[in-house]
Amino acid sequence: MSFWDTVTGNDLSRDWKAFETRAQALPDDYRAAWEQIKGNLFAYGDFSGRNLTPVADTALGLLEESSAEGQSVQEVLGDDIPGFCAALAGGNGAHTYRDRWREQLNTTVARKLARLGG
Amino acid sequence: MGIHDIIEGKRHWRAHVARVKALPPDYRIVYNEMQKYLFKVGPVDLADGNLLAGIVDFFAEGAAAGKSVTQLIGTDVAAFADGLIKDSRTYxxxxxxxxxAKR
Amino acid sequence: MEDLTEMLKGTLEGCVLEIIGGEETYGYAITRRLNDLGFTDVIDGTVYTILVRLERNGLVQVTKRPSEVGPPRKFYALNDAGRKELATFWAKWEYVSSRIDRLKEGGR
Incomplete structure (x- = not known):
């Protein structure tokens, strides 16, 4: 993967290697999503890797958390991984995506609370 | 550095998860969905773990007072979550x- | 009165500072105080988000104390920076409310 090549060999490779080790521990569908996320983050072009490291860490952390909870990757990310990455990196469309997360949060909570019968 | 430290690096995380599990079901639902939202938004303050631990404290107190989670924070969970991170920068x-800066 | 949420935005933080400035207190007591004052729409969650921000911005001193019911409670008191912020809030409030009063009375 070109993204990986970009960062390998510089002083950041240790962070990214650690990410890869963590990604290996994920279920298959999650690992595939991680590959896609990396590819999409790379589209943000002008970056050395350093400033994007925490963003990638956030994404990986979310995948780890959600897979541990037994959710499907589809449930967590939906279909729009490029949009998800835009929002993570704060690029164009980040605001609409965050609005969608906001809405998703409220509807999911409402649905699950209703199911509780409360 | 990031979320990873909260999840793996700190021993506290397991204790934290146990405290979440001890909350009543309605609180647990709201906490878990909120945490997922906060992970996505990625406020820098999330990394030290105090924000999340504070929410559990607050929820535990509300539950002990016999309130439901919606009595405590209303139904607009997103507004509550955003209020918590209003002046915290995100990654x-x-x-x-x-x-x-580079341009 | 209901439906004050939009109008209260920006002043609620000052109200919370004022309440804390009166005496060291905790979240639920602050909400109750605001409700008793007639701000019935204010809920615990709103007060909590304000307290989190006050703490993050270094305006309050926080002490955990055991409570008779449930887990320990966080008590809040103003520090010097908080007192300064409170004074600024009241100065701004005086300014805004005096101008609005003048507007209402038809003066300029």
Whole structure:
């Protein structure tokens, strides 16, 4: 993967290697999503890797958390991984995506609370 | 550095998860969905773990007072979550700033 | 009165500072105080988000104390920076409310 090549060999490779080790521990569908996320983050072009490291860490952390909870990757990310990455990196469309997360949060909570019968 | 430290690096995380599990079901639902939202938004303050631990404290107190989670924070969970991180910068913002600095 | 949420935005933080400035207190007591004052729409969650921000911005001193019911409670007191912020809030409030009063009375 070109993204990986970009960062390998510089002083950041240790962070990214650690990410890869963590990604290996994920279920298959999650690992595939991680590959896609990396590819999409790379589209943000002008970056050395350093400033994007925490963003990638956030994404990986979310995948780890959600897979541990037994959710499907589809449930967590939906279909729009490029949009998800835009929002993570704060690029164009980040605001609409965050609005969608906001809405998703409220509807999911409402649905699950209703199911509780409360 | 990031979320990873909260999840793996700190022993506290397991204790934290146990405290979440001890909450009543309605609180647990709201906490878990909120945490997922906060992970996505990525406020820098999330990394030290105090924000999340504080929410559990607050929820535990509300539950002990016999309130339901919606009595405590209303139904607009997103507004509550955003209120908590209103003046905390996000990793996305830091990233965008670093791009601007380079131009 | 209901439906004050939009109008209260920006002043609620000052109200919370004022309540804390009166005496060291905790979240639920602050909400109750605001409700008793007639701000019935204010809920615990809103007060909590304000307290989190006050703490993050270094305006309050926080002490955990055991409570008779449930987990320990966080008590809040103003520090010097908080007192300064409170004074600024009241100065701004005086300014805004005096101008609005003048507007209402038809003066300029």
């Amino acid at each position: 996305a913002e830091l990233y965008q700033e670093s791009l601007r």
